[in-house]
Amino acid sequence: MSTVEFEQPDGTVTSVDAPDGDSLMRSALTNLVPGIVADCGGELSCATCHVIVDDAWIGVVGPPTGFEDEMLDATSAEREAGSRLSCQVTVGPALDGVRVRIPASQW
Numbered sequence: 001m002s003t004v005e006f007e008q009p010d011g012t013v014t015s016v017d018a019p020d021g022d023s024l025m026r027s028a029l030t031n032l033v034p035g036i037v038a039d040c041g042g043e044l045s046c047a048t049c050h051v052i053v054d055d056a057w058i059g060v061v062g063p064p065t066g067f068e069d070e071m072l073d074a075t076s077a078e079r080e081a082g083s084r085l086s087c088q089v090t091v092g093p094a095l096d097g098v099r100v101r102i103p104a105s106q107w
């Protein structure tokens, strides 16, 4: 189990306990965190699970690759250095305490 922090556009932070192996997207949906729409259920076809990884965590989470990288050009919010699709980021001990921001356009 790891802790994930979701920062909303108004600055409020929701901290959730996420089972290792779950995606950030799944942990958000399970805990009713607003702003993660995830229309496609994690099939990498909707880009409605966009999050921006906190600067301090970008190196740990790592960059998007392949089709996720292309999909990030189709999100409703402008892409940033820490942009990831949360369905493609797997929770694990290395990410315990990770913080991600939810774009205002997904609210």
Ligand code: FES
Pocket (backbone or CB within 6 Å): 025, 037, 038, 039, 040, 041, 042, 043, 044, 045, 046, 047, 048, 049, 085, 086, 087, 088
């Ligand atoms: S849930 Fe659709 S791309 Fe992530």
